[in-house]
Amino acid sequence: MNRCYQISLLAAALSAALPLYANNAENDAPQRSATELPAVRVQATQLAAKAPQSSSFGAGDWKDTPASVSVLDRSVLDSRQVRTLSELAYNDAALGDSYAPVGYYQNIAIRGFALDAATGYRFNGMSIAGEQRLALENVQQVEILKGEAGLAAGVIAPGGVINYVAKRPAEVRTVTFATDSEGSRYAAIDVGHWLTPRFGVRFNAAWDDSASYIKHADGRRNFYALATDWLMGEHGRLQVDANYQTSAQRSASGYQLLGATTLPRNVDRKHMLGYQTWQQPVGIASSNVTVLHTYDFSPAWQSRLSAGYSRSVIDDNVAFAYGCYYTASCADGSVPGNYFAPNGDYDIYDYRSPDDTRRNRQLRAELRGRFDTGAVGHQVTLGADYYDRSIDKRINVNEYVGSANIHDKRVPQYLPSPLQPGPSAKRLDSRQKALFVMDRVSLADDWQWLAGGRFVQLDERAYTKRGIPERSSRLSRFLPQTALIWSANAQTNLYASYVQGISLGQEAPFWTSNEGTFLPAVRSRQLEAGVKYSASDALTLSAAVFRISRPFQYAKPDGSDYGYTFVQEGQQTHTGLELGAQGNVTGNLKLTASASVLQARARNTGTPSFEGHALVNVPGRRASLHADYQLPTLPGLALTGGLRYASSNVATADGRVRAPGYSVVDAGLRFRHQLRDHSVNWNLSVDNVFNRFYWRDTGSSYGDYYLFPGAPRQARLSVTIAL
Numbered sequence: 001m002n003r004c005y006q007i008s009l010l011a012a013a014l015s016a017a018l019p020l021y022a023n024n025a026e027n028d029a030p031q032r033s034a035t036e037l038p039a040v041r042v043q044a045t046q047l048a049a050k051a052p053q054s055s056s057f058g059a060g061d062w063k064d065t066p067a068s069v070s071v072l073d074r075s076v077l078d079s080r081q082v083r084t085l086s087e088l089a090y091n092d093a094a095l096g097d098s099y100a101p102v103g104y105y106q107n108i109a110i111r112g113f114a115l116d117a118a119t120g121y122r123f124n125g126m127s128i129a130g131e132q133r134l135a136l137e138n139v140q141q142v143e144i145l146k147g148e149a150g151l152a153a154g155v156i157a158p159g160g161v162i163n164y165v166a167k168r169p170a171e172v173r174t175v176t177f178a179t180d181s182e183g184s185r186y187a188a189i190d191v192g193h194w195l196t197p198r199f200g201v202r203f204n205a206a207w208d209d210s211a212s213y214i215k216h217a218d219g220r221r222n223f224y225a226l227a228t229d230w231l232m233g234e235h236g237r238l239q240v241d242a243n244y245q246t247s248a249q250r251s252a253s254g255y256q257l258l259g260a261t262t263l264p265r266n267v268d269r270k271h272m273l274g275y276q277t278w279q280q281p282v283g284i285a286s287s288n289v290t291v292l293h294t295y296d297f298s299p300a301w302q303s304r305l306s307a308g309y310s311r312s313v314i315d316d317n318v319a320f321a322y323g324c325y326y327t328a329s330c331a332d333g334s335v336p337g338n339y340f341a342p343n344g345d346y347d348i349y350d351y352r353s354p355d356d357t358r359r360n361r362q363l364r365a366e367l368r369g370r371f372d373t374g375a376v377g378h379q380v381t382l383g384a385d386y387y388d389r390s391i392d393k394r395i396n397v398n399e400y401v402g403s404a405n406i407h408d409k410r411v412p413q414y415l416p417s418p419l420q421p422g423p424s425a426k427r428l429d430s431r432q433k434a435l436f437v438m439d440r441v442s443l444a445d446d447w448q449w450l451a452g453g454r455f456v457q458l459d460e461r462a463y464t465k466r467g468i469p470e471r472s473s474r475l476s477r478f479l480p481q482t483a484l485i486w487s488a489n490a491q492t493n494l495y496a497s498y499v500q501g502i503s504l505g506q507e508a509p510f511w512t513s514n515e516g517t518f519l520p521a522v523r524s525r526q527l528e529a530g531v532k533y534s535a536s537d538a539l540t541l542s543a544a545v546f547r548i549s550r551p552f553q554y555a556k557p558d559g560s561d562y563g564y565t566f567v568q569e570g571q572q573t574h575t576g577l578e579l580g581a582q583g584n585v586t587g588n589l590k591l592t593a594s595a596s597v598l599q600a601r602a603r604n605t606g607t608p609s610f611e612g613h614a615l616v617n618v619p620g621r622r623a624s625l626h627a628d629y630q631l632p633t634l635p636g637l638a639l640t641g642g643l644r645y646a647s648s649n650v651a652t653a654d655g656r657v658r659a660p661g662y663s664v665v666d667a668g669l670r671f672r673h674q675l676r677d678h679s680v681n682w683n684l685s686v687d688n689v690f691n692r693f694y695w696r697d698t699g700s701s702y703g704d705y706y707l708f709p710g711a712p713r714q715a716r717l718s719v720t721i722a723l
Contacts, residue, residue: 113159126308169200219249395422509703
């Protein structure tokens with residue numbers, strides 16, 4: 001059943017905003033009273049100066065965090081009109097798509113490693129189910145922590161963590177309307193108020209009727225979020241955040257290589273592969289709740305109790321374009337059936353998996369404090385963490401219904417499968433228990449040493465489609481973490497760090513001899529050294545070199561009946577250099593820029609054709625640049641522009657096929673003015689100004705590789721009014 005209800009966007013936004021506007025004059029006096037807001041505003045400023053919430057390196061500002069961190073604040077998200085995870089990845093060269101279809105939940109990679117949907121995404125530092133359309137309307141900033149592992153999350157992919165930090169209560173009343181060149185309709189409201197000097201609320205809502213550039217892929221989305229802050233006495237604070245979202249949109253299948261050797265040519269990126277009139281939208285309903293209680297025992301000691309709950313329910317419906325097992329071109333077995341045929345033929349499957357439910361639950365208790373032992377200062381973090389994840393799924397329908405060709409103007413229509421999904425059953429129950437400790441030792445005015453670790457115990461049970469126990473695994477590991485920081489001067493810090501992490505083994509694809517087998521968990525190791533320069537609060541510069549290694553997992557060609565067996569053999573190593581700059585270069589010019597050089601290789605794999613070349617979906621070079629220039633002669637008017645670059649990208653495991661590199665140019669205008677004492681912000685942006693065709697993603701899903709073209713030229717317009 002579709003959980004997304006279509007309503008009038010304009011009516012909904014105005015009905016919510018106008019009562020607030022009518023009461024504005026009545027509320028002005030208490031809002032500005034001297035006894036109401038100062039303490040709250042001071043705390044918010046202090047929070048902004050600290051390290052990212054999901055950092056595992058304890059207290060300290062950006063410069064004292066011995067890791068690569070970039071923060072996209074609300075002004076950046078608004079000026080670039082970022083609304084999807086894939087668009088978020090445009091803004092940092094260390095990020096890239098990793099199976100991110102239009103109309104479905106998306107995933108990204110950091111430093112060439114795809115994030116684990118179970119633990120790689122955070123909301124206020126607590127894990128959330130990554131299998132959802134991650135909304136941004138209630139987000140104050142997005143923290144991108146690269147290479148974080150071990151102490152940060154325990155069992156997690158080594159690439160990094162994306163943390164969404166919620167907006168806090170404040171005196172704000174805005175309404176936003178937006179559209180684009182496809183005819184989308186979007187409205188959002190942001191309302192906050194301190195009801196008393198000690199209790200504040202913030203409400204965000206959005207209604208989105210999106211018209212996709214891909215035919216038949218229009219969608220809609222409803223989003224609601226509430227945040228509350230309660231200052232409990234002089235020492236306590238309770239923050240509660242909750243959001244709920246429904247969405248419905250047909251999912252667009254990715255392309256595959258032709259005959260496993262050739263990139264598709266003359267692709268119409270507005271064409272939906274495999275489209276069938278009976279194909280229903282993919283419905284996703286998600287809810288996320290976080291609670292944080294802090295208590296200051298003294299200026300030096302604080303306790304932090306956190307809880308998080310995340311639930312995502314996916315009604316998966318797709319006429320899925322996949323492989324060529326049933327086409328004439330592949331019938332004799334000379335062409336791998338899990339790729340499109342050499343002439344562009346492909347199979348269409350009726351895939352239905354309703355009520356696919358993912359739940360994350362987490363509890364964390366921390367004690368943070370400062371003390372001295374003689375001339376040596378200590379900042380200590382002690383804590384315990386409990387994390388539980390479960391997956392419940394129904395027996396899905398996945399039946400071949402017919403075949404088509406990538407160049408069909410109209411996809412041939414077939415009857416859907418008469419089969420119906422089976423009953424729901426638990427498929428996974430995974431629990432983590434952990435103890436962690438970190439000590440930031442100030443050895444002198446110029447040196448800091450961080451030492452700590454996390455002891456994690458994982459207990460995981462997997463079940464068959466019918467809920468019968470299939471696999472049980474337990475492991476206990478200690479994951480150390482250490483770093484050394486030298487303050488060369490008041491503006492410059494240099495650091496070196498070492499971190500260990502652990503991630504779950506991958507599942508063998510259905511086309512391998514050990515289909516469905518989960519490989520053992522693997523340990524990752526990261527070395528990183530970097531420099532951070534903060535000339536002022538307005539401009540920061542950073543550089544880092546790193547090396548991440550873990551055992552290599554892949555489908556190894558062999559003499560089995562399937563031709564492949566999924567194994568863990570050899571070592572996968574990612575070595576790279578990252579550069580970043582963010583802030584005001586001049587009074588009128590704001591710049592966000594990053595560049596990445598990354599070498600990802602597998603060694604000692606036992607398969608010569610897989611040995612020593614670049615890995616799939618890991619470009620060797622990336623760059624991202626965005627500039628915002630306020631015209632001095634025209635107050636309120638700003639020019640914006642950006643460049644996204646990626647070098648050629650390997651598209652096959654043996655490295656024989658590459659997707660070409662690309663450069664994409666974006667441009668825009670921003671205009672701010674007053675209208676009857678109300679601030680009005682207009683924002684016009686044009687993505688892919690020169691309408692460049694490029695393959696933005698060659699990522700994999702369940703062992704198969706897909707190709708997703710980048711979006712064509714798109715213009716977007718929004719207006720935000722402060723009421």
